[in-house]
Amino acid sequence: MTKPKPPNECENVYAFLNQVRLRPGMWFRGSSLAHLDSMLLGYRVAMAVHDAEEDFPFWAPDGDTPFDTWLNERNGRASSLRWSTQIEREAEATSIPAIELFFTLLDQFRAEHQRPAR
Incomplete structure (x- = not known):
């Protein structure tokens, strides 16, 4: 079993999402994925503020994200x-x-796009 780690030890969005997978109730209330979507938008904004570059399939300037397109x-x-x-x-x-x-769909998306889990 993977142990939880602080967000600052996550090397990318997939590592962060693995932390959410371990304890989703700690990260957002209820079962609404809209909360997770909002949290990932905040992650993307932080990437822009800090001029960070990484593979991020949940946001695109034109609105057609890689994850949305795949889905x-x-x-x-x-x-x-x-x-x-x-x-x-x-x-x-x-x-x-x-x-x-x-998370089932995310695993499928990553497998098809050759993004190994960390």
Whole structure:
């Protein structure tokens, strides 16, 4: 079992998300992925403020993020909804907790894009 570590020891967004995976209730309230989406937006803003560069699939200047694009292709349809809303709707329809479905999909996305977990 991976032990939790402080955010300043996370080398990228995937390492940070692995910390969220360990204890999601500590990072955001309830099961709303909108909270996680907002937190990742804050992460992206901090990257810009500190002029940090890293692979970040949850934000793009044109609005079509790599993760959104991948999710739309996976679902076989275009959607104007953010990834968080799409996953919450799928989770509700399948009775899978939204956070669990998010991490399953994130693992699939990373595997297809050859981003090994850290």
